Amino acid sequence: MKRFAIAVLVVAMSAATALAQGVDPDTAIAFLDKNQDSAVDLDEYIAWQQSRFETVDVNHNGRLSLVEFRDSLDARGRHNAEKSLYAFDVRGVGSLTATEFLRFHAYVFENILDRNRDGKWTVDEYRAYLQP
Numbered sequence: 001m002k003r004f005a006i007a008v009l010v011v012a013m014s015a016a017t018a019l020a021q022g023v024d025p026d027t028a029i030a031f032l033d034k035n036q037d038s039a040v041d042l043d044e045y046i047a048w049q050q051s052r053f054e055t056v057d058v059n060h061n062g063r064l065s066l067v068e069f070r071d072s073l074d075a076r077g078r079h080n081a082e083k084s085l086y087a088f089d090v091r092g093v094g095s096l097t098a099t100e101f102l103r104f105h106a107y108v109f110e111n112i113l114d115r116n117r118d119g120k121w122t123v124d125e126y127r128a129y130l131q132p
Helices: 002-011 025-032 041-055 066-073 080-088 098-113 124-132
Strands: none
Touching: 025 041, 025 124, 041 066, 041 098, 066 080, 080 098, 098 124
16 A cells, blocks of 8 residues: 555656647647547546557557556656556556556546546646646
């Protein structure tokens, strides 16, 4: 549990992964907002992350190595990738399955992106996340 608590703090520096790499918040939220309610819910965010898994699993072995996981994160998350990987690697083997990867991103959504914890990630919350 202590390992998880430490990782929770570490994960707070990761978050929007590839979206934070140069895509403006309005465009990013509109892209992810499949039900067009002007916000992204957890299901929409996880569906997007699930679609990314095959792409970031470069060697297509069904697991993300530390390098693959680190490369999937935004700049703030990369330096904490190892701690985050080990916090969500429930099997303790040094890699993440798709399920573990999605659990990591569900945590990020619920505890970092959705700042007011209403179940929606908005453009304003995304802008706040991008602030240094």
